[in-house]
Amino acid sequence: MKEQKRNKIQIYFDILQLLCRESKLSAKSCPTRVAHEANLPYDRFQKCLDHLILLSMVSRGPEGKLVVTSKGVEFIDEYQKIVDFLSRMGLLP
Amino acid sequence: MSVEALIASEFISAALALILVYFFFRTYRLTRSIYLLGLPFGFSFLAFSYVFLGMSLIYEKNVAISESFLWLRLITQSFGFAFVAFAYYFSSKSEKTTKYSFGLISLVSIISILLFFGALAVAPPCMELPSVNVTDEYFRVMNLFFLGYVIYYLVKHFEPSHRAISGLIWAPLAFSFLWLAQYSSLIWGIDGSQTAFVLAHVARLASLILFIRIYYLSRRA
Numbered sequence: 601m602k603e604q605k606r607n608k609i610q611i612y613f614d615i616l617q618l619l620c621r622e623s624k625l626s627a628k629s630c631p632t633r634v635a636h637e638a639n640l641p642y643d644r645f646q647k648c649l650d651h652l653i654l655l656s657m658v659s660r661g662p663e664g665k666l667v668v669t670s671k672g673v674e675f676i677d678e679y680q681k682i683v684d685f686l687s688r689m690g691l692l693p
Numbered sequence: 694m695s696v697e698a699l700i701a702s703e704f705i706s707a708a709l710a711l712i713l714v715y716f717f718f719r720t721y722r723l724t725r726s727i728y729l730l731g732l733p734f735g736f737s738f739l740a741f742s743y744v745f746l747g748m749s750l751i752y753e754k755n756v757a758i759s760e761s762f763l764w765l766r767l768i769t770q771s772f773g774f775a776f777v778a779f780a781y782y783f784s785s786k787s788e789k790t791t792k793y794s795f796g797l798i799s800l801v802s803i804i805s806i807l808l809f810f811g812a813l814a815v816a817p818p819c820m821e822l823p824s825v826n827v828t829d830e831y832f833r834v835m836n837l838f839f840l841g842y843v844i845y846y847l848v849k850h851f852e853p854s855h856r857a858i859s860g861l862i863w864a865p866l867a868f869s870f871l872w873l874a875q876y877s878s879l880i881w882g883i884d885g886s887q888t889a890f891v892l893a894h895v896a897r898l899a900s901l902i903l904f905i906r907i908y909y910l911s912r913r914a
Binding site: 607609610633634678679681682684685686688689691692 | 716719720723724725726729732779780784847848850851861865866901907908910911912914
């Protein structure tokens, strides 16, 4: 089956979710692994990450660890609710 | 039903539709999927149509004003349902839907509304225009077609494997109530049945409440 093309917001959501999971699994997040799992070339992933940092959704912790901020967690929560609403409305492509 | 109750029903429906506009616009703002704009547009038109019907009832003693509001109601309601149907149609083609294609549809819709009312305004007095009640029946058939398409789409894309059936049943049910409201209004227009008239109002209010319930169910999930 052909995979649906993701828009920018969906990509940001995927990155934030993966970063959250990474920070739970290991003490140090690995950007290369996150980029790979988010299905993005590294340069594009870096651009998205810079934007997420600019939006204060991700911050660099001690030793350069990527941390999802409370604003990022809020976005994940809100996005999941909206996706659930769209699914209930039968509007997910 | 008394006129006061009817007016109240129209304005309550408009308020509920405006709440839905806010919910759907919030959804669009977060996802930025252009096809989702059909829903806030559609429900805005529906809210206006309920207000216009309420206004026509308030001014029912002045036939000219009352009929003007009824014409406005007719057009805005059909555009509302058309926009909702567009949203569902484009949701399966979201990759091909650009802001230009949606903008074009909106522009064509607005121009056609303006042309329609322009034609009504410049039509010579000798030209017999069909009465608003007769035209209403044709528009209702069109509305039934739009809502029928949405219900067909929802049933066709019904995938219970994705989640519990209880979570998926509300949207088709809400649209079925909207369909029933239009159908009952059509029956009332044909034979003047009071049961159909009351059912049309109850079904419409029930459908709008159901849409709001769907939103709250997803917030709670």
